[in-house]
Amino acid sequence: MLRSNTEHIFKIIQIVIEFDNWSLFFLFFFTILFFIIKAIQDFFAAPSFEPKREIQFIKKIFHIQIREIIYIFRGAKAMESFFYRSKMSGDLMRYDGRVAIVTGAGAGLGREYALLLAERGAKVVVNDLGGTNSGEGASTRAADLVVNEIKSKGGIAVADYNSVVDGAKVVETAIDNFGRVDIVINNAGILRDRSILKISDQDWDLVHDVHLKGSFKVTQAAWPHMKKQNYGRIIMTSSNSGIYGNFGQANYSAAKMGLIGLANTVAIEGDKYNIHCNVIIPTAASRLTQGILPDMLFDELKPQLIAPVVAYLCHKLCEDNGTYIESAAGWAAKVHSVRGKGCVLRTSIEQDIVTPEYVRDVWSKVTNMKDAQHVDNIAEVSGHLIQVLENLQDRKLNDFEDDFKFSAKDLILYALGIGATVKDANDLRFLYENDADFQPIPSFFVLPGLLLSMSTNLVSSALPEGKADLTNILHGEQYLEICDDIPTSGSLTSTGEVFDVMDKGSGAVVVTNTNSFDENGRLLVKNQSSIFVVGAGKFGGKKNPVNGVIPILPAPKRSPDFTIQYKTSKDQAALYRLSGDLNPLHIDPNFSLIAGYKIPILHGLCSMGFSVRAVLAKYANNNSSLFKCVKVRFAAPIIPGQTLKIDMWKEGKRIHFVTSIVETGKNVIIGAYMDLKEITAKL
Numbered sequence: 001m002l003r004s005n006t007e008h009i010f011k012i013i014q015i016v017i018e019f020d021n022w023s024l025f026f027l028f029f030f031t032i033l034f035f036i037i038k039a040i041q042d043f044f045a046a047p048s049f050e051p052k053r054e055i056q057f058i059k060k061i062f063h064i065q066i067r068e069i070i071y072i073f074r075g076a077k078a079m080e081s082f083f084y085r086s087k088m089s090g091d092l093m094r095y096d097g098r099v100a101i102v103t104g105a106g107a108g109l110g111r112e113y114a115l116l117l118a119e120r121g122a123k124v125v126v127n128d129l130g131g132t133n134s135g136e137g138a139s140t141r142a143a144d145l146v147v148n149e150i151k152s153k154g155g156i157a158v159a160d161y162n163s164v165v166d167g168a169k170v171v172e173t174a175i176d177n178f179g180r181v182d183i184v185i186n187n188a189g190i191l192r193d194r195s196i197l198k199i200s201d202q203d204w205d206l207v208h209d210v211h212l213k214g215s216f217k218v219t220q221a222a223w224p225h226m227k228k229q230n231y232g233r234i235i236m237t238s239s240n241s242g243i244y245g246n247f248g249q250a251n252y253s254a255a256k257m258g259l260i261g262l263a264n265t266v267a268i269e270g271d272k273y274n275i276h277c278n279v280i281i282p283t284a285a286s287r288l289t290q291g292i293l294p295d296m297l298f299d300e301l302k303p304q305l306i307a308p309v310v311a312y313l314c315h316k317l318c319e320d321n322g323t324y325i326e327s328a329a330g331w332a333a334k335v336h337s338v339r340g341k342g343c344v345l346r347t348s349i350e351q352d353i354v355t356p357e358y359v360r361d362v363w364s365k366v367t368n369m370k371d372a373q374h375v376d377n378i379a380e381v382s383g384h385l386i387q388v389l390e391n392l393q394d395r396k397l398n399d400f401e402d403d404f405k406f407s408a409k410d411l412i413l414y415a416l417g418i419g420a421t422v423k424d425a426n427d428l429r430f431l432y433e434n435d436a437d438f439q440p441i442p443s444f445f446v447l448p449g450l451l452l453s454m455s456t457n458l459v460s461s462a463l464p465e466g467k468a469d470l471t472n473i474l475h476g477e478q479y480l481e482i483c484d485d486i487p488t489s490g491s492l493t494s495t496g497e498v499f500d501v502m503d504k505g506s507g508a509v510v511v512t513n514t515n516s517f518d519e520n521g522r523l524l525v526k527n528q529s530s531i532f533v534v535g536a537g538k539f540g541g542k543k544n545p546v547n548g549v550i551p552i553l554p555a556p557k558r559s560p561d562f563t564i565q566y567k568t569s570k571d572q573a574a575l576y577r578l579s580g581d582l583n584p585l586h587i588d589p590n591f592s593l594i595a596g597y598k599i600p601i602l603h604g605l606c607s608m609g610f611s612v613r614a615v616l617a618k619y620a621n622n623n624s625s626l627f628k629c630v631k632v633r634f635a636a637p638i639i640p641g642q643t644l645k646i647d648m649w650k651e652g653k654r655i656h657f658v659t660s661i662v663e664t665g666k667n668v669i670i671g672a673y674m675d676l677k678e679i680t681a682k683l
């Protein structure tokens with residue numbers, strides 16, 4: 001028994017040494033360990049018996065365990081080889097019955113492609129002119145060596161010494177020797193590196209002939225055969241020198257980029273005949289890259305690490321068509337172009353001029369790649385242009401986006417900015433975050449829309465000529481609608497668009513629409529702002545608004561139902577601006593002079609906030625949740641410190657109001673109304 005156990009242990013060691021899959025080995029090792037521990041446990045748990053029988057029992061146990069260990073390890077070994085076979089060879093990709101032409105196959109990448117395909121059953125035409133790197137001379141040696149190598153390994157290959165420019169002859173070699181052609185790998189290439197000034201016509205032509213024309217000619221000659229057999233796999237070889245440019249390689253870069261263009265169309269034309277054309281963008285150590293790449297990189301760029309990628313692209317299993325694959329050093333990735341969202345350069349379908357100044361003003365939008373996307377085909381390009389025109393017709397111009405975060409502190413600061421005061425006990429709910437009814441004053445939500453307009457070129461993007469800037473813009477009108485329950489803190493995302501542009505002679509009126517959504521995508525707020533751009537009129541635009549611009553409404557003719565007065569403070573604008581509208585027009589005397597005002601004027605939205613407070617206090621018991629919407633026109637400027645008189649008329653759930661200045665009697669807000677969900681005032 002001892003002898004047989006020793007044999008068994010040797011057997012186990014031998015099996016373990018042969019293990020390739022160590023994770024599998026450890027799995028089984030621990031299974032066995034578990035068995036042994038279990039057996040020992042069972043033994044000690046068993047009732048006591050005579051010592052002799054005990055020794056017998058231990059021997060028996062060990063004998064059985066060792067036999068079992070062998071069975072288990074043998075099982076593991078069998079599984080290991082099964083895994084190995086199925087991973088490495090079980091579904092071995094073969095090319096039996098396929099005929100492949102590999103151009104420039106005398107060395108480097110081409111040689112590796114030829115060897116790999118031949119090893120896996122393809123009959124290979126090893127094309128190589130046998131010239132130098134720069135395309136001089138010719139020799140049969142390079143192709144012959146590769147053919148001999150293939151044959152010595154039992155493969156089938158034939159040499160072809162034609163220039164790829166004579167593509168028909170290359171393909172003839174395939175047909176004469178093997179009767180068909182299934183795979184074309186356009187790999188032949190030369191270099192004639194010179195900086196742009198020094199490139200001769202010959203440098204240009206030769207490089208283009210070998211890379212671009214050669215690929216075209218071989219592909220064209222193979223085409224009828226592939227079409228007839230309803231099968232073909234074509235590879236074009238491009239280069240990062242083409243995609244990114246490389247100093248001294250203008251000729252080569254142009255040809256390599258040309259190959260991508262060639263592949264794009266060949267892929268489209270071949271699709272219905274099951275002829276696929278893909279592009280490989282290799283970085284490989286070859287005679288073309290020797291001396292160009294750093295040594296450390298050069299050593300790792302083994303062509304045999306790229307060949308399997310190309311072999312896969314050439315296999316019937318590969319469904320890609322028109323794909324560009326970059327590969328190097330045992331790494332591969334798909335490459336494709338993307339296009340930015342872009343920017344419409346006209347304000348309406350009627351406007352048929354685009355000025356360089358306008359392009360300058362929106363350049364950051366033209367070049368913004370934030371939402372860049374891949375375009376699949378040329379039909380998508382035309383489809384997109386049609387969409388642009390339809391949007392222009394519907395007056396949907398460019399989209400703008402902005403984020404707006406707010407907390408209780410912002411609500412309180414805003415409330416103070418529009419005159420809420422702790423002197424009025426009813427205002428505490430707007431000023432104290434621990435108040436049981438703490439809530440925002442609804443007009444706070446004009447801010448996301450306004451700040452989007454101020455932080456982007458939304459308004460100036462609408463004007464065909466001349467910019468809108470802080471020296472010539474005035475807030476003309478505002479509409480605000482609250483669409484859902486409003487929170488006391490959160491983060492909103494606002495999207496904005498220019499909705500209308502009017503030419504009022506003395507100025508242009510740009511109407512913007514902004515929608516603000518909460519973190520869950522819920523639409524909370526709609527804003528529509530009309531910005532009066534002084535001096536930007538007379539551009540030949542239309543005068544009247546389009547449908548959808550919310551009109552102002554005249555107040556009823558009778559005397560007001562109710563009036564409230566609020567005195568603004570001299571610091572009103574200084575306080576209000578801290579809510580975000582930092583326009584210097586409202587605080588900087590020098591700036592206001594430039595804008596045409598003797599002293600800084602109050603923010604329009606600040607006076608609107610005062611007016612909303614008045615209506616809310618009178619008709620909604622200061623309950624913001626009853627607010628639906630408000631519309632105002634800013635008819636004249638207000639100086640901080642002036643007293644506002646808000647006259648109100650109740651018409652159902654609509655409260656019309658006009659705001660005027662007590663000291664001058666001048667109307668500053670006209671055509672205004674606020675809609676409530678219900679009225680709480682007892683009249």
Ligand SMILES: CCCCCCC[C@@H](O)CC(=O)SCCNC(=O)CCNC(=O)[C@H](O)C(C)(C)COP(=O)(O)OP(=O)(O)OC[C@H]1O[C@@H](n2cnc3c(N)ncnc32)[C@H](O)[C@@H]1OP(=O)(O)O
Nearest residue numbers: 453454459474475476504506532583603604634635636637
């Ligand atoms: C970039 C990001 C965006 C930034 C947003 C804003 C940032 C803020 O910091 C800016 C502000 O808060 S500015 C302060 C608040 N606004 C004001 O004080 C403006 C007061 N209004 C005025 O002075 C004049 O109405 C005035 C000067 C606007 C127009 O007066 P006039 O030139 O005399 O025009 P008028 O002859 O009365 O009318 C000509 C046509 O224009 C229409 N119109 C008049 N006032 C308008 C107004 N406020 N809004 C919209 N349209 C207005 C008239 O209806 C008339 O049109 P039409 O000829 O078709 O009848």
